[in-house]
Structures are given as C-alpha cells and as structure tokens.
Amino acid sequence: MLNSINISHIFVFDQQQALDFYVGKLGLEVSADVDLGVMRWLTVRVPGDPTRDILLELPGSPAMDPKTAAQVRELISKGASGFAAGFTTSDAKKTYETFKAKGVEIADDLTERDYGTDFGIRDPFGNHIRIVQLVPTSHQLGPKVEGRR
Amino acid sequence: MLPGGEIHGKYPASGVPAGSKTPWRKRRRMGPPEQLSLLRENHVVTLAVEQLNRRMLRARDAIDRAYAQPLDISRLAEVAHVSDAHFIRTFHATFGETPHRYLQRRRVERAMFLLRESQRNITDICLDVGFTSLGTFSRTFSDIVGESPTDYRARGYVMAAPTCFTMAWMRPSQERAVLEKRAAAISP
Numbered sequence: 044m045l046n047s048i049n050i051s052h053i054f055v056f057d058q059q060q061a062l063d064f065y066v067g068k069l070g071l072e073v074s075a076d077v078d079l080g081v082m083r084w085l086t087v088r089v090p091g092d093p094t095r096d097i098l099l100e101l102p103g104s105p106a107m108d109p110k111t112a113a114q115v116r117e118l119i120s121k122g123a124s125g126f127a128a129g130f131t132t133s134d135a136k137k138t139y140e141t142f143k144a145k146g147v148e149i150a151d152d153l154t155e156r157d158y159g160t161d162f163g164i165r166d167p168f169g170n171h172i173r174i175v176q177l178v179p180t181s182h183q184l185g186p187k188v189e190g191r192r
Numbered sequence: 193m194l195p196g197g198e199i200h201g202k203y204p205a206s207g208v209p210a211g212s213k214t215p216w217r218k219r220r221r222m223g224p225p226e227q228l229s230l231l232r233e234n235h236v237v238t239l240a241v242e243q244l245n246r247r248m249l250r251a252r253d254a255i256d257r258a259y260a261q262p263l264d265i266s267r268l269a270e271v272a273h274v275s276d277a278h279f280i281r282t283f284h285a286t287f288g289e290t291p292h293r294y295l296q297r298r299r300v301e302r303a304m305f306l307l308r309e310s311q312r313n314i315t316d317i318c319l320d321v322g323f324t325s326l327g328t329f330s331r332t333f334s335d336i337v338g339e340s341p342t343d344y345r346a347r348g349y350v351m352a353a354p355t356c357f358t359m360a361w362m363r364p365s366q367e368r369a370v371l372e373k374r375a376a377a378i379s380p
Contacts, residue, residue, distance in 0.1 A: 056242070113238040119288050120245035122252065125359075150253040151356070161356060169249055173356060 050086065052098040053127050056116055056168050058085050061099045064167050068145045069130075071097075081105055089130065097128060120169040135160040135176035142174075162189035199380070200362045247272040248286040256331065256359070257297045261310060265291060300336045301363040307345040314341050336364050 055061035062085075065071045071087040074096050078084075086096040102115040118124065139162050141152050149190045150171060151163030161175035195243050251272040255263065268291055269279035283291045299321040306317045315326055321328035 073285055113235075116238060117245060120249065122244040122249045126357075148250070149257075154356075156356070162269055163248070163253075163356070165253065169246055 048095055050096040050098055051128070052100045053103050053121055053166070054124065055099045055169055055170075056101070056119075058099055058101060059169055061085075062087075064147075065099065068142065068147050077178075092181060100124070107176055116168075122171060123164075124170050126173055127166070129173045129175065132174050132176050133160070135162065135174060138174055139159050193250060193285065212323065223318075244282060245286060248283050251291065252287060255291065255298055259295060259302060262310055262317050262322070262324075264294060297336060297363045300333050301335060301359065303329070303341065304344060304349075304362065304364075305358065308339055308349050314345075317341070353357065 053061075056090070058188045065087050066073060070090070072090045073085070073119075074087045074088040074093070075084055080142055082101070085099045087099060088096050102112040103109070104112070107115065135153060139149075142164060143149060148165045149162065150165045152171075153160060158176075159175050159177040163171060163173050165171060251268045252266060254271045265276050265280060269276045272283075274282065277339070279290075280290055287294060289297075303319040304316050306312055306320060306347055307314075309318075312320070314330075318326050318329035321329075323332070330340060333344075337344060339347075
C-alpha cells in the first residue's frame with residue numbers, strides 16, 4: 044500500500060524564473076538543487092513541511108524532442124495544464140494581499156466556499172495554483188466531547 | 193541524497209547553483225550548428241506563441257473572475273494588450289470560441305450553479321451573473337443548455353465536486369449543448 048504523496052511536478056519553462064516565483068514570491072524553499080548531468084533536479088517545498096516536494100521540471104531534451112517540448116509549452120501557456128497544485132494557508136486574506144503586493148498574477152479573487160476561502164493564481168508559465176483556508180473539519184476540531192455533535 | 197551532486201538548501205540568487213562556474217543556460221547540451229540555428233528560429237516562434245497565449249489566458253481569467261460585470265471587448269482586449277479585432281481573432285484561435293461566446297457560457301454556467309444551489313428567483317440570478325435583460329438571459333440559457341432556466345431548476349441537479357472545480361468543468365460545451373438539443377428534439 045502507498046503511504047503518502049512524496050513528490051509531484053510542475054512544468055516550468057525557465058528554472059530561474061520558476062525560483063523567482065515559487066521561492067521569491069510564494070515563499071517556498073528549495074529542497075534540492077542537483078546537477079544530474081543531463082538535467083537540473085530542482086525541487087521546492089513549503090517551509091516546515093519536508094514530506095512533500097514539487098519538482099520544477101523543464102519540458103525538453105533528452106526526455107522530449109524539441110517539437111514535443113514546444114507543444115507542451117504552448118499548451119501550458121494557454122492554461123491547459125489544468126489544476127497544477129493546491130496549497131493551504133491559515134489566513135487566505137493576508138496571503139492574498141501579500142501575493143498581490145508582490146505582483147503575483149491573481150486568476151481568481153478570494154471566494155467564500157463551503158469548504159473554506161480560496162483564490163487562484165497563475166505562475167509565470169500559465170499553471171493554475173489555488174490557495175485555500177479550509178474550514179476546520181470535525182477531525183481538526185478535536186475528539187468528540189459529550190454534548191457536541 | 194541523490195546521485196550526481198549535492199543538495200543545496202538555499203535559494204541561489206544568481207541562478208547558478210553553488211559550485212558551478214557556467215550558467216545553466218550555457219551548459220545545456222546543443223546539437224550540431226545547422227540544427228542549432230533551426231532550434232533558435234523555432235524557439236523564437238514558440239516564445240511569441242507562448243507570450244500571446246499567456247495574454248489570452250489573462251483575458252480569459254478576467255472573464256472567469258469578472259463575468260458579473262458589464263465586460264466589453266475593448267476592456268478585455270486591454271487586459272490582453274492587443275487591438276480589439278486582433279483580440280477576438282486570437283482568442284478564437286487559442287480557445288476555440290469567441291470571447292463573447294466564452295463569456296456567455298461562463299454566465300450561463302454560473303446561472304446553472306445558482307439555480308441548483310440557491311433559492312434566488314430567476315430575475316435576480318439573471319442580473320447576478322451579468323445579463324441585463326431577462327429575455328436575452330432566457331434565450332441564451334435555452335440556446336446553450338437546451339432547456340429553460342425554470343425547467344433546469346425543476347430537474348433538481350445535485351453536484352458533489354468543490355465549487356472551483358464545477359466552475360472549470362460545468363461551463364457548457366458546444367458539443368454537449370448540441371447533443372442535449374438533439375435529445376430534446378427527439379423526445380419532446
């Protein structure tokens with residue numbers, strides 16, 4: 044059986060630009076930056092959460108021929124990568140204001156929903172990322188006590 | 193630890209990982225010179241397409257975000273930093289429908305959402321999602337969905353997906369609308 048999500052990836056077109064965005068603006072930290080010879084293995088994570096990494100992956104050779112890589116970039120730049128990643132925050136409004144002040148492209152304004160308050164952003168390449176302040180679940184509220192359902 | 197190098201826990205401000213002397217861009221493997229010039233030409237074309245796509249996406253995000261406001265082509269073309277005529281043409285080439293039709297489908301999708309999830313009356317919903325006339329709303333809704341807002345509500349749909357996802361997935365597609373209209377024509 045599987046235990047947890049260890050790593051997932053987001054296609055980026057320029058790893059330095061990706062660092063400026065994911066680390067410089069969103070506040071993630073670099074967890075690995077390794078020269079594998081054929082590629083730069085570059086992962087980021089949320090500070091304080093060492094269990095999940097995101098690989099900032101370049102679409103290109105040797106894994107992809109130039110034509111395929113160009114197609115991938117074209118699709119991502121028109122938003123066709125779908126929902127790339129979701130992050131939680133304990134203060135959606137504050138995070139929204141901070142990101143906006145840093146010039147992060149807001150795709151979708153703060154919205155109250157039944158599962159919490161969330162908003163959407165785009166990374167420089169067109170990937171859609173959502174940030175949510177979840178309403179506490181019964182699990183997070185702690186064990187059931189007498190009188191509370 | 194991964195093979196082939198060491199882990200640098202710090203954000204390299206210069207873009208060059210600690211320990212390396214040449215920037216990554218220069219160290220990327222390149223083919224023979226004739227392939228290289230072809231690659232460069234293709235790369236320029238691709239960059240232009242990507243940048244135009246990104247602008248169109250910015251305008252499409254604006255539609256998804258501000259559908260309730262009186263959006264016109266000039267305002268959206270401004271978001272995309274292109275001329276009005278160029279905007280309509282390029283948007284259609286990028287997303288397969290005109291910006292006006294995309295906006296209509298977004299408004300109809302939001303109306304479907306409110307018909308399902310709220311008790312608001314149809315006139316209020318029509319204004320909520322950005323239509324200014326009930327006649328246009330009903331006609332556009334019926335045209336896209338294949339049934340009137342009243343009939344749609346009466347069928348009592350239930351959605352289980354998170355609302356940000358229903359927004360992305362429930363905007364009625366051209367294909368579905370046609371199919372539903374055909375179905376409605378066969379079984380009145």
